[in-house]
Amino acid sequence: MWKTILRRVLMMIPQMFVLSLFIFILAKQMPGDPFTGLITPETDPSRIEELRIQAGFYDPWYVQYYHWITNALQGDFGQSYTYKIAVSTLIGERGLNTFWLSLLSAILVYLIAIPLGMLAGRYQESFLDKSIILYSFISYAIPTFVLSLIFLFIFGYRLMWFPTSGTVDVGLEPGTTAYYWNKIYHLLLPAITYAILGTTSIIQYLRSEIIDSKTQDYVKTARSKGIPMRKVYTRHIFRNSLLPIAAFLGFTITGLLGGAIFIETIFGFPGMGNLFVSSVMSRDYSVITALVMLFGFLTLLGSLLSDIIMSIVDPRIRID
Amino acid sequence: MNTAKDLLTIRNLTTSFRIKDEYHAAVEEVSLSLRKNEVLAIVGESGCGKSTLATTIVGLHNEINTKVTGEILYNNQNLTQLSEEQFNRLRGNDIGFIFQDPLSALNPLMRIGEQIAEGLLYHTKLTKQQREERVLELLNQVGISNPNRVARQFPHQLSGGMRQRVMIAIALSGKPSIIIADEPTTALDVTIQAQILDLLKSLQSETEAGIILITHDLGVVAEVADRVAVMYAGQVIEEAPVQELFRNAKHPYTRSLLNSIPQTHDENDKLEVIHGMVPSLMNLPREGCRFSARIPWINESLHEKKPQLHEIAPGHFVRCTCWKHFHFEGEEGGGTV
Amino acid sequence: MSFMQIKDLNVHYPIRGGFFNTITDKVYAVDGVTMEFEKGKTYGLVGESGSGKSTTGKAIIGLEKVTSGQIIYEGDNVTNQRRKRNSAYNRDIQMIFQDSHSSMNPRKRVLDILAEPIRNFMKLSDQEERKRIKELLAIVGMSEDVLLKYPHEFSGGQKQRLGIARAVACNPKMIIADEPVSALDLSVQAQVLNFMKDIQSEFGLSYLFISHDLGVVKHMCDHISIMYKGRFVETGTRNDIYVNPQHIYTNRLLSAIPNIEPETRMERKIQRQDVEVKYHEEQHKYYDEHGKVYPLKSISETHRVAMSEIEQEGL
Known part of the structure; x- marks a missing residue:
C-alpha cells in the first residue's frame, strides 16, 4: 500500500507541473493587470510603467514563469498585489475560515442525506420516498x-x-469559549444553506444504490437464512450501499478547502471562494495561480484518498 | 400421492404475478410432495415456473405483486399462511436454500465465516465461540480442507466450486429437513458440477433431508434425482420416478425434450425440434392442453377439455390424454411406445 | 487441403507490478496453439472456464492481439495486420457469440443489422442488397416482416439465428462460434444446432465451435481439441477423443459429463471417483513441474496427446 501511495504522490509532480504551466499562461492571457485598477486621472502613466517593469511584466513569459516556479518551490508564492501580504499567509488565513465552514457543512450534508437516502430507498415508492425525492429535486x-x-x-x-x-x-477575546461559540454561530446559517443544497446527489445515489442492492442475490440468501428484514437492511443492504458514498469521502475531505463562491460572497464570509473571485477581479496573479495550484493538488490528493478509502472498506479492491 | 412419510405437501398451489393490474399465474395448480431422504427434481425450460415455485415455497417472492393460493403443508402448518416472522423461524433452520450463482449469492463485503454464522445467530443460542466452531465443522462437512483459512476469506478469493460449497454450508447450517437447490450447478464447470452433485447426494444420505432440485439440465436430473416433475407453462405435465421418466416418458413435451439432447443421437442425426415457441406469461392459453399449440398435427378433439394428471403406472402421472396419439416421425403407430 | 493454418499461436497478457509498474509476469492465455482448418469441417475447442478457448477464437479473428505465432489464410500471413475494413480475411472469417443479444446494436433494426456486413464487403445496389437480405432471412427461416423489428423483440433462439444470418451474409468460409448455444434452452438449442448443420452442408462452411459442453461438441464436431491453461491437452477426431481418450485431463472431463441413464449412475460415480484418484496420483506424468501440459506428441495419424518424452518412450 505504501508503495502505491508513494508512486501516486510522485506521479503528482509532472501533473502539477503541467497544471502550473497552463494556469500561468492562462492567467497572463487575461486582459489588464493588477495595476490597471490603480489608474485614476491623476496617475502618472510613467509611474505605472515603472511598476510594471519592476514587477517583470515585460520579460518573456518563460522568464516570468521561471522566477515564479523557483520561488514557489521554496514555498514563496509572492506577494498579493491587492492585500500587500504574502500569498501563503493570505491563503492560510482564508483557508482556515473555509475549512471550518466546509467541515460543518459536510457533516450536516451527511447527517441529512444518509438517513433520507436510506429511508427513500427502503420505503421505495411510498409517500415518504416521494416526499424525499421532491425535496431533493427542489433543492x-x-x-x-x-x-x-x-x-x-x-x-x-x-x-x-x-x-x-x-x-x-x-470585541471578543480570541481563545475564550464565548469566542468559539460565536464563531460557530456565524458558521451556522451559511453551513445549513450549503448542506441543504449539497444533499441531492448523495440522497439520489444512496437511494438508487439501496434499491439496486435489494434485488441482489445475496439479499435473497440473507432472507433464506431466516434473518428478519430489519436486520437484512442493516447488516447487508445499508452496509453495501454506503460503499460508493465512502468513495466520495476522499473528495469531500479535500474539497473542504475549496470554498463555496456564492455562499461565501452572499454571506460576506471571508473564505477561499471569496478570495478566488476577488483575486480574479483584481488580476491578482500571484493569488490566482497559487489558488489554482492548491485546488489542483487537492483534487489529485482527493482521488488518491478515495482510492485508499475504497481499498480499506471494500475487500475486493486491493492496492499494493 | 399423499402419505405419512411426506415431508412437504404442496396442494393446488398457484402463484400469480401482477402485470398491469392483472394477475397472471406463473405456477398454476401445482400439487407435489417431497419425502424424507429423496431428491425431487423439478425440470423445465426458462419461464416454465420452476423457480417461482421454489421461491414461493420459502416465501421469498415479492409480496406486493404476487398472489399465492393453495397449500404448502409442512409440520402441520400451511406455509402460505405464515407471517413473515413465523417464516423466518423456518427459513435457514428447517428449510435451506441454495442459489444458482454462488458469487452473487454471497455478500461480497462479508467474510465467509460471518456469512455462515449469520443464520446461527438468529436460530440458535450458541455463543460466539460455539458458532465459530460450528462454522468450521460445516466447512469441513462440505469438503473444504482448510476451513480455518476459508472462514476468514471473502467470496471473491474463492473459486466457483468453493463458493458453491460455502453456499451449501450456509444451507446446512440449521440442520434443515428440506433443502431447495435452484440450479445449483448451472454456473459451474462440468468437473466441479460432478463434485457438487456428489457432495449434495452424500450430504443428503447423511442428514436424511429431502431435496428439491430445480434444474433445466436433464443430465443433472439423471445423475441425482429420485423422482422428477416436468413443468411446462406453469403446470406439472408429467411426474415419475427417475428411471421410469427416462425410460418411459409419455408426455409429448417430455419426450421431445429428451429427444433434443445431443447425447441421445447419432452424430449425423437431426436433433428433435419442438414446433413453435413457449408462450409468454401474458399470452398463456388458460384453457385446454397447454402443449396443444406445439403439436398442431394432433387434432383438438384428442386433447382433454380440462387436462388432468392421470396415474398411468404406479407413481407415474401424465397430464392430458394427447400423449396416446403422439409419435415421432418414422415411429410406428400411436404413443404406446 | 487446409485453407487456413494457425501456427504456434500465443496470446500473453502482462501482469504489472512493482514500483514502476513494470511487467513482472505474464498470463499465458493462449500458449502455443497449432491448428489447421479444412473446408466443410467442424472443429471443436473444449475446455473449462479460463482455459483460453475463447481467447483463441478471438485471437484468430483479430479481436485479441496475437503475441506471437502466425495465422496463415490461403497462403497469406494475416497475423496482427492492420487489415483494411473490407479485406478478404475479414469477410471470410466471421464470428457468432454466446450472447447474441448484446452483440447486436439495440437501436438498429434487423434490416440494418443484416445489411451492415453486406455494405462493408459487397458492392451491391440497393435492390440487390434488399434481395440478399431476403435470401438471408429465408436461410434462417424467418419471414420478411421481421425486417423492421428491433433485436429485443426476438426470443433467444431467434436472435441467435439472426446472429448466424449476419455472419453468413457475405458467404464466409469459416465461422467461429463462441458458445453459440450455451444461453439457450434445450429445445431452442436443438433448433440452432440443426440449423448450423444445415447451412454448413449447404454452403460448405467450416466451424470453429468453442464450447464447454462436451455433449454438444460431440454432436457437432469432426475434430476436437481439449484445452487446459492455454495449451492443447489432446486433439483428434471425435472417435479419438470419445472412444480412445489418452490424457488424464480428457478422461476426467469425460467422466464428469452427466449421462441421461439413471440406471448406471452408481457405476459412473465410482468410475468418476477412480479417475479423480488417478488424476491426483498421476499428475506428474501429465503435467510438468510448473503445472503446464507437455507438448503434443502424435500417437496416430489424427490423434495427438500432450505427454512427456519419457511417457512417449513407454508407449
Missing part, C-alpha cells in the same frame, strides 16, 4: 444564490436569528 433546482438570499433575508434580517456576515463578532 437541486434552486440556484444557490436564490436560497442563500432567501435564508439571509428571513433568518438574518427578518427574524435576526443569525448574524448576516463575518466570521466572529468584534
Whole structure:
C-alpha cells in the first residue's frame, strides 16, 4: 500500500507541473493587470510603467514563469498585489475560515442525506420516498444564490436569528469559549444553506444504490437464512450501499478547502471562494495561480484518498 | 400421492404475478410432495415456473405483486399462511436454500465465516465461540480442507466450486429437513458440477433431508434425482420416478425434450425440434392442453377439455390424454411406445 | 487441403507490478496453439472456464492481439495486420457469440443489422442488397416482416439465428462460434444446432465451435481439441477423443459429463471417483513441474496427446 501511495504522490509532480504551466499562461492571457485598477486621472502613466517593469511584466513569459516556479518551490508564492501580504499567509488565513465552514457543512450534508437516502430507498415508492425525492429535486433546482438570499433575508434580517456576515463578532477575546461559540454561530446559517443544497446527489445515489442492492442475490440468501428484514437492511443492504458514498469521502475531505463562491460572497464570509473571485477581479496573479495550484493538488490528493478509502472498506479492491 | 412419510405437501398451489393490474399465474395448480431422504427434481425450460415455485415455497417472492393460493403443508402448518416472522423461524433452520450463482449469492463485503454464522445467530443460542466452531465443522462437512483459512476469506478469493460449497454450508447450517437447490450447478464447470452433485447426494444420505432440485439440465436430473416433475407453462405435465421418466416418458413435451439432447443421437442425426415457441406469461392459453399449440398435427378433439394428471403406472402421472396419439416421425403407430 | 493454418499461436497478457509498474509476469492465455482448418469441417475447442478457448477464437479473428505465432489464410500471413475494413480475411472469417443479444446494436433494426456486413464487403445496389437480405432471412427461416423489428423483440433462439444470418451474409468460409448455444434452452438449442448443420452442408462452411459442453461438441464436431491453461491437452477426431481418450485431463472431463441413464449412475460415480484418484496420483506424468501440459506428441495419424518424452518412450 505504501508503495502505491508513494508512486501516486510522485506521479503528482509532472501533473502539477503541467497544471502550473497552463494556469500561468492562462492567467497572463487575461486582459489588464493588477495595476490597471490603480489608474485614476491623476496617475502618472510613467509611474505605472515603472511598476510594471519592476514587477517583470515585460520579460518573456518563460522568464516570468521561471522566477515564479523557483520561488514557489521554496514555498514563496509572492506577494498579493491587492492585500500587500504574502500569498501563503493570505491563503492560510482564508483557508482556515473555509475549512471550518466546509467541515460543518459536510457533516450536516451527511447527517441529512444518509438517513433520507436510506429511508427513500427502503420505503421505495411510498409517500415518504416521494416526499424525499421532491425535496431533493427542489433543492437541486434552486440556484444557490436564490436560497442563500432567501435564508439571509428571513433568518438574518427578518427574524435576526443569525448574524448576516463575518466570521466572529468584534470585541471578543480570541481563545475564550464565548469566542468559539460565536464563531460557530456565524458558521451556522451559511453551513445549513450549503448542506441543504449539497444533499441531492448523495440522497439520489444512496437511494438508487439501496434499491439496486435489494434485488441482489445475496439479499435473497440473507432472507433464506431466516434473518428478519430489519436486520437484512442493516447488516447487508445499508452496509453495501454506503460503499460508493465512502468513495466520495476522499473528495469531500479535500474539497473542504475549496470554498463555496456564492455562499461565501452572499454571506460576506471571508473564505477561499471569496478570495478566488476577488483575486480574479483584481488580476491578482500571484493569488490566482497559487489558488489554482492548491485546488489542483487537492483534487489529485482527493482521488488518491478515495482510492485508499475504497481499498480499506471494500475487500475486493486491493492496492499494493 | 399423499402419505405419512411426506415431508412437504404442496396442494393446488398457484402463484400469480401482477402485470398491469392483472394477475397472471406463473405456477398454476401445482400439487407435489417431497419425502424424507429423496431428491425431487423439478425440470423445465426458462419461464416454465420452476423457480417461482421454489421461491414461493420459502416465501421469498415479492409480496406486493404476487398472489399465492393453495397449500404448502409442512409440520402441520400451511406455509402460505405464515407471517413473515413465523417464516423466518423456518427459513435457514428447517428449510435451506441454495442459489444458482454462488458469487452473487454471497455478500461480497462479508467474510465467509460471518456469512455462515449469520443464520446461527438468529436460530440458535450458541455463543460466539460455539458458532465459530460450528462454522468450521460445516466447512469441513462440505469438503473444504482448510476451513480455518476459508472462514476468514471473502467470496471473491474463492473459486466457483468453493463458493458453491460455502453456499451449501450456509444451507446446512440449521440442520434443515428440506433443502431447495435452484440450479445449483448451472454456473459451474462440468468437473466441479460432478463434485457438487456428489457432495449434495452424500450430504443428503447423511442428514436424511429431502431435496428439491430445480434444474433445466436433464443430465443433472439423471445423475441425482429420485423422482422428477416436468413443468411446462406453469403446470406439472408429467411426474415419475427417475428411471421410469427416462425410460418411459409419455408426455409429448417430455419426450421431445429428451429427444433434443445431443447425447441421445447419432452424430449425423437431426436433433428433435419442438414446433413453435413457449408462450409468454401474458399470452398463456388458460384453457385446454397447454402443449396443444406445439403439436398442431394432433387434432383438438384428442386433447382433454380440462387436462388432468392421470396415474398411468404406479407413481407415474401424465397430464392430458394427447400423449396416446403422439409419435415421432418414422415411429410406428400411436404413443404406446 | 487446409485453407487456413494457425501456427504456434500465443496470446500473453502482462501482469504489472512493482514500483514502476513494470511487467513482472505474464498470463499465458493462449500458449502455443497449432491448428489447421479444412473446408466443410467442424472443429471443436473444449475446455473449462479460463482455459483460453475463447481467447483463441478471438485471437484468430483479430479481436485479441496475437503475441506471437502466425495465422496463415490461403497462403497469406494475416497475423496482427492492420487489415483494411473490407479485406478478404475479414469477410471470410466471421464470428457468432454466446450472447447474441448484446452483440447486436439495440437501436438498429434487423434490416440494418443484416445489411451492415453486406455494405462493408459487397458492392451491391440497393435492390440487390434488399434481395440478399431476403435470401438471408429465408436461410434462417424467418419471414420478411421481421425486417423492421428491433433485436429485443426476438426470443433467444431467434436472435441467435439472426446472429448466424449476419455472419453468413457475405458467404464466409469459416465461422467461429463462441458458445453459440450455451444461453439457450434445450429445445431452442436443438433448433440452432440443426440449423448450423444445415447451412454448413449447404454452403460448405467450416466451424470453429468453442464450447464447454462436451455433449454438444460431440454432436457437432469432426475434430476436437481439449484445452487446459492455454495449451492443447489432446486433439483428434471425435472417435479419438470419445472412444480412445489418452490424457488424464480428457478422461476426467469425460467422466464428469452427466449421462441421461439413471440406471448406471452408481457405476459412473465410482468410475468418476477412480479417475479423480488417478488424476491426483498421476499428475506428474501429465503435467510438468510448473503445472503446464507437455507438448503434443502424435500417437496416430489424427490423434495427438500432450505427454512427456519419457511417457512417449513407454508407449
